[in-house]
Amino acid sequence: xxxxxxxxxxxxxxxxxxxxxxxxxxxxxxxxxxxxxxxxxxxxxxxxxxxxxxxxxxxxxxxxxxxxxxxxxxxxxxxxxxxxxxxxxxxxxxxxxxxxxxxxxxxxxxxxxxxxxxxxxxxxxxxxxxxx
Numbered sequence: 636x637x638x639x640x641x642x643x644x645x646x647x648x649x650x651x652x653x654x655x656x657x658x659x660x661x662x663x664x665x666x667x668x669x670x671x672x673x674x675x676x677x678x679x680x681x682x683x684x685x686x687x688x689x690x691x692x693x694x695x696x697x698x699x700x701x702x703x704x705x706x707x708x709x710x711x712x713x714x715x716x717x718x719x720x721x722x723x724x725x726x727x728x729x730x731x732x733x734x735x736x737x738x739x740x741x742x743x744x745x746x747x748x749x750x751x752x753x754x755x756x757x758x759x760x761x762x763x764x765x766x767x
Contacts, residue, residue, distance in 0.1 A: 641681050647674050649681050657689035657763060658682065666700040675712045682719045689763050690716070690724045693756055694738060697729040701737035709744025717747040723766040724750040725759035 638650035638659055647670075648661040660678060678690070701708070716724065726742070729735045742752060749766065753759040 641685075642677055646670075647677075649677060651681075651685050651687065652691070655689070655760075655764065656685075656687060657691055658685065658687045659691045659693065661693045661696070663696040665698045668703045671701060671704045671708065675708070675715075679715055679719055682716070682721060686720070688720055688722045689766060690721060691727070691756065691759055691763060692724055693727045693759075694729045694734065695727045695756070697734045698731045699733040699737075701734060701741070705737045705741040706744055709741035710746075713745045713750065714747065721748050723748055723763060725763045726750060726752045727756050727759050728752050728754060 637654050638652055640648065640650050642649040646662070646664040646666075648659075650659045650661075651657075652659055658678065658681060662674065666674075681687075713724070726738060728738050738752060742750065751762060753762065
C-alpha cells in the first residue's frame with residue numbers, strides 16, 4: 636500500500652491509498668462514544684474529499700470502549716458511508732477481546748454497504764481488491 640496521510644493523531648489515522656483509491660483508517664487505543672463519533676465524521680469528510688468508494692478499516696490495535704456506539708456504527712454510520720458512495724468496507728478486527736466483541740455486534744446491524752471482517756490487513760486488502 637502506498638499511503639498518503641490525510642489526518643493523523645496518536646490514536647487515529649486516515650490515509651488515502653492512491654494505487655487502489657481507497658481510504659485506510661487506523662484506530663489505536665481506547666475510545667469513548669464521543670471519540671468514535673468524531674472519527675466517523677472525519678471519515679465521512681475524507682470520503683467526500685477523495686471520492687473513495689472502499690475503506691480498509693484497521694481496528695487491530697483498538698482496545699475496549701466501543702460498546703456504547705456499536706448499534707450507531709452498524710446502522711447509522713454504515714448507512715452514511717453508503718449514502719456517500721462507499722461500496723465496500725473491509726474491517727480488520729481488534730485483537731482485544733472486548734473490542735472484537737463490539738465490532739462483531741456492530742456488524743450485525745450493517746445492511747449496506749458490503750462489509751466483512753478480517754483477522755489481518757493482508758486478507759482485508761485481498762478482499763477489497765476483488766470488489767469491483
